[in-house]
Amino acid sequence: MSRSSKKGPYVDPKLLKKIANLKPGDKTVIKTWSxxxxxxxxxxGFTFGVHNGKEFVPVQVTEEMxxxxxxxxxxxxxxxxxxxxxxxxxxxxxxxx
Numbered sequence: 001m002s003r004s005s006k007k008g009p010y011v012d013p014k015l016l017k018k019i020a021n022l023k024p025g026d027k028t029v030i031k032t033w034s035x036x037x038x039x040x041x042x043x044x045g046f047t048f049g050v051h052n053g054k055e056f057v058p059v060q061v062t063e064e065m066x067x068x069x070x071x072x073x074x075x076x077x078x079x080x081x082x083x084x085x086x087x088x089x090x091x092x093x094x095x096x097x
Contacts, residue, residue, distance in 0.1 A: 009038040009067070019043060031056055035071030050074035 003010060012034035022028065024045055031049040039061055049056030050070045057074040065073070081087070 009040065010036060011040050012037045016040075016042070019046060022046065029056070029058055032070065035069065035074065037070050039065045039068055039070060041066055052076045 012032070015030070015032055015034055015037055018030050018032075019042055022030070027047065029047045029049045031051070033051045035050060043061045044063055044066065046061055048059045048061065048070060050059050050073060051057075052074045053076050059070065059073045
């Protein structure tokens with residue numbers, strides 16, 4: 001269920017404070033664990049290090065990201081590949097039998 005529109009978007013207050021201390025166009029990475037924070041127009045142009053549970057993934061915020069959550073741009077699961085006998089045969093270049 002999404003957040004009520006009358007409450008407005010959730011942005012972590014600490015995150016807004018960090019943005020206010022930097023000047024626009026600053027290239028420093030702002031580290032955050034707040035994956036639930038929505039991207040607001042004030043964040044455009046900044047780079048955020050969004051924690052995915054293991055490391056901080058750098059996310060450069062653009063105009064198209066406004067309204068989305070920061071966690072959407074930092075995947076938490078690493079896709080390895082689908083496996084099996086058919087997949088190994090395809091990778092080796094042999095026809096499947």
